[in-house]
Amino acid sequence: AQSVTQLGSHVSVSEGALVLLRCNYSSSVPPYLFWYVQYPNQGLQLLLKYTTGATLVKGINGFEAEFKKSETSFHLTKPSAHMSDAAEYFCAVSDRGTDKLIFGTGTRLQVFP
Amino acid sequence: DTAVSQTPKYLVTQMGNDKSIKCEQNLGHDTMYWYKQDSKKFLKIMFSYNNKELIINETVPNRFSPKSPDKAHLNLHINSLELGDSAVYFCASASTAEAFFGQGTRLTVV
Numbered sequence: 001a002q003s004v005t006q007l008g009s010h011v012s013v014s015e016g017a018l019v020l021l022r023c024n025y026s027s028s029v030p031p032y033l034f035w036y037v038q039y040p041n042q043g044l045q046l047l048l049k050y051t052t053g054a055t056l057v058k059g060i061n062g063f064e065a066e067f068k069k070s071e072t073s074f075h076l077t078k079p080s081a082h083m084s085d086a087a088e089y090f091c092a093v094s095d096r097g098t099d100k101l102i103f104g105t106g107t108r109l110q111v112f113p
Numbered sequence: 114d115t116a117v118s119q120t121p122k123y124l125v126t127q128m129g130n131d132k133s134i135k136c137e138q139n140l141g142h143d144t145m146y147w148y149k150q151d152s153k154k155f156l157k158i159m160f161s162y163n164n165k166e167l168i169i170n171e172t173v174p175n176r177f178s179p180k181s182p183d184k185a186h187l188n189l190h191i192n193s194l195e196l197g198d199s200a201v202y203f204c205a206s207a208s209t210a211e212a213f214f215g216q217g218t219r220l221t222v223v
Contacts, residue, residue, distance in 0.1 A: 032210045038154075043117075043203060043214040051210045088154055099144045099207045100169055103156040 002027050004093045006104035014112050019063075019078040021107045023091030026072070033074040034092040034101070035065055044090065050074060061085070086111045116140050119204050119215035126194055127223055134189045134218045136204030144168075144207040145187040147179060149200050150217070156203070162187050194222045 007022040025031060032051050036044040048059025055067040065076045074091060091104040117138045126132050138145060146169075147159040161169035165181045176192045187204060199222045204215040 034211075036214075041217075043216045044156075044205075045214075046211060049210060090156065094210070099146075099163070099209075099212075100158060100161060101146075101205075101207075101212055102158070103148075106154045106156075108154075 002031060002093055002095055002102050004091050004102055004104040006089075006091050006107050008107055009105065010108045010110065012110040012112060013081045015083055016080050019076070019081045019085065019109065021076040021089050021091075021109065023065075023074045023076065023104060024072050025074065025091075025093045027093070027095065029096070030067070030069055031093040031095050033065075033067060034094075035059065035063070035074075035076050036090045036092060036103075037061075038088040038090065038106075040087075047076070047089075081109075081111045083111050083113065085109060115215075116213050117204055117206050117215040119202075119218050121218060122216060123219050123221075125221045125223065128194055128196060130194050131190070131192045132194060132220070133191070134202055134204075134220075136187050136189070136215060138185055138204075138206035138213070140206055140208070140213060142206040142208050142213075143184055145181065145184075146205045146207065146212065147187065147189050148203040148205060148214075150203060151200050159202075160187075160189075191220075194220075196222050198222050 003026040005024045034049045035047040050067045058064045143164045160179045162181045201217045205212045
């Protein structure tokens with residue numbers, strides 16, 4: 001069965017520092033890949049997704065992620081963290097041709113001044 | 114207009130009661146879901162409907178019964194509520210390769 005692993009349940013960075021949130025998937029066939037953000041007491045908002053084409057995907061709020069088939073990874077990065085980036089981030093996968101989204105366990109990002 | 118709306122946002126109820134959560138989407142999508150988010154923020158799919166038909170039913174107790182009167186609505190009815198049902202329940206609708214989530218319903222069973 002498809003699964004996704006997020007390394008690190010908590011990540012802390014200083015404002016202005018690089019943000020790196022890790023995500024690995026299990027499928028041998030590249031799935032669709034997503035990053036969602038959840039602010040406190042809110043629903044999930046799509047940051048970016050990879051379905052096909054260019055492996056470096058740019059999303060909202062300055063985030064980007066790179067699909068690396070050889071590493072079965074889809075890590076999320078942002079060059080310079082902002083206080084407003086503090087939230088829970090979820091990586092998710094779905095098999096091509098299905099709508100079933102499988103979520104990772106989430107990574108809480110803290111940003112310190 | 115909110116794309117995916119859930120009501121109520123908060124629900125506090127006693128053990129043994131029956132309650133419903135409503136979900137509506139105005140995006141014209143054929144697929145809708147219910148997800149459960151536990152206290153550790155883990156998100157687990159419960160049900161998926163496509164055009165009013167049940168597609169996915171993960172190992173959810175049969176006290177949980179989804180109902181889709183039309184493709185814009187997917188309601189969740191829960192019978193005989195238990196303490197362990199306390200969680201945040203999210204409704205979502207999906208087009209190809211993208212899901213849109215509601216704001217969630219925080220259910221607390223006391």
